[in-house]
Amino acid sequence: MMSLRWARLIAWKDLQVEFRSGGRLLAMIAFVVLACFLFALALDRSLVPARNVAASLAWLTILFAATTGAGRTFDTEEEDGAFRHLLLTPVSRHAIFLGKSAANLVLVWIVTILAFVALTSFLGVRDAGSIVRHGAVLLPGTIGLAAVGTFFGLMSRHSSLGDTLLPVLTFPLLVPVIFFGATASGRVLTERPWAEISGSVRLLWAFAIGFVAVGSVLFRYLAEE
Amino acid sequence: MTLSARGLVCDYGPTRALDRVDLDASGGSILAVFGPNGAGKTTLLRALSGERRPDAGEVTLNGAAVSGSDPAWRARVGLVSHRTGLYRKLTVGENLAFFGALHGINRDRQMAVQALDEVGAADLADIPVEKLSRGQRQRAALARSLLHDPDVLFLDEPFTGLDPGGASTLEAMLQVRREAATVVVLVTHDLERGLKLADRALVLRRGRRVLDTECSGREAEDLLPFFTAGGNRVE
Numbered sequence: 001m002m003s004l005r006w007a008r009l010i011a012w013k014d015l016q017v018e019f020r021s022g023g024r025l026l027a028m029i030a031f032v033v034l035a036c037f038l039f040a041l042a043l044d045r046s047l048v049p050a051r052n053v054a055a056s057l058a059w060l061t062i063l064f065a066a067t068t069g070a071g072r073t074f075d076t077e078e079e080d081g082a083f084r085h086l087l088l089t090p091v092s093r094h095a096i097f098l099g100k101s102a103a104n105l106v107l108v109w110i111v112t113i114l115a116f117v118a119l120t121s122f123l124g125v126r127d128a129g130s131i132v133r134h135g136a137v138l139l140p141g142t143i144g145l146a147a148v149g150t151f152f153g154l155m156s157r158h159s160s161l162g163d164t165l166l167p168v169l170t171f172p173l174l175v176p177v178i179f180f181g182a183t184a185s186g187r188v189l190t191e192r193p194w195a196e197i198s199g200s201v202r203l204l205w206a207f208a209i210g211f212v213a214v215g216s217v218l219f220r221y222l223a224e225e
Numbered sequence: 226m227t228l229s230a231r232g233l234v235c236d237y238g239p240t241r242a243l244d245r246v247d248l249d250a251s252g253g254s255i256l257a258v259f260g261p262n263g264a265g266k267t268t269l270l271r272a273l274s275g276e277r278r279p280d281a282g283e284v285t286l287n288g289a290a291v292s293g294s295d296p297a298w299r300a301r302v303g304l305v306s307h308r309t310g311l312y313r314k315l316t317v318g319e320n321l322a323f324f325g326a327l328h329g330i331n332r333d334r335q336m337a338v339q340a341l342d343e344v345g346a347a348d349l350a351d352i353p354v355e356k357l358s359r360g361q362r363q364r365a366a367l368a369r370s371l372l373h374d375p376d377v378l379f380l381d382e383p384f385t386g387l388d389p390g391g392a393s394t395l396e397a398m399l400q401v402r403r404e405a406a407t408v409v410v411l412v413t414h415d416l417e418r419g420l421k422l423a424d425r426a427l428v429l430r431r432g433r434r435v436l437d438t439e440c441s442g443r444e445a446e447d448l449l450p451f452f453t454a455g456g457n458r459v460e
Contacts, residue, residue, distance in 0.1 A: 006327060013312070013323050020314040081308030088274060088304050089327040090296035224278070224293065
């Protein structure tokens, strides 16, 4: 319970800092709008029905935007050495990981909603399927993205390669999330029955829980050295 | 209360930053750590506080081994460094409330104002850190570090950027901590101020302890030979 309380405090602090500075969120939003616009321009809708590819394009946009944001997760911790002081409090390392992942998740949700709205608008997809079903697919997928981004966000900070390392580390791990997420979202968009979607959603939850659990355990080794 | 280190070794790759360093710091006294750049002062502080796990040796408090992985130890440690460790977009009060809450202290504004009042900065509570001068930030950082009444206080170049008023406040706070029997370890380049404040001085050179002596009656000039080749003495 204490860890959850600490995680909540850290997430709230991160969001306060983020919404006051806005730099990371604005960059993610700008990326999403521009990427969706370019996808809409690049796609020849007379050859490829937009409804069939919108989900895949949305997931790729979310992946790239989330990675952009994840690279900046620890910027505010580093700018005046706050992370050193955070680590010297009695707070458990997994609470720090959970708190920062939760704050990242909120930002990823914002860009996810924006990506779906922007893509369906730009591609002219009407009747995009059940919002509840989209939420059921996107929730575990974005939890996985936020957890992996937070973990490797700190790892890339420790590397001389910095943010350029982040996609190299995260993309291979996120292949199953993108695959099952895009498959499930595509089926929601084309209004397939839930029985064809639920298997992918279960796998997305398995990945999300796995990423959060492994990240929580391993984060201390990253943070303390 | 005594904080001790025995045979501390810290390596950064092939470079040995600390080489079998021993020290004792007693509650109610101040230990000043001096040395030229790269001598291993900050590494020593990190090893003592538990931020960095030593490659050999151990740190004990009253004979019991302590480690940075132990939350109970971290709850007893305070740190003031030349980097303030405050979040620029939050107000000073919000920063103090945040760190206070992580230490299990009631996170209200009154608590923050009270802590700031002790360092002569009660009027800063509602100001975002990014709007403060360097000296004001350092005062706020000092208040944050003392919020949880630490048993062991580490100071890493704490006078950097402080105006004379801020430096006097810090010196007064150190006297208060001394009277409260806190173990205080101070890393500084300022030999004169360090000798004036501390009870004991330790000089590091190339990761090794080359002098460990009482400060009483010592002048800065007495220590300078130990910064270069030459002296090597433990008293």
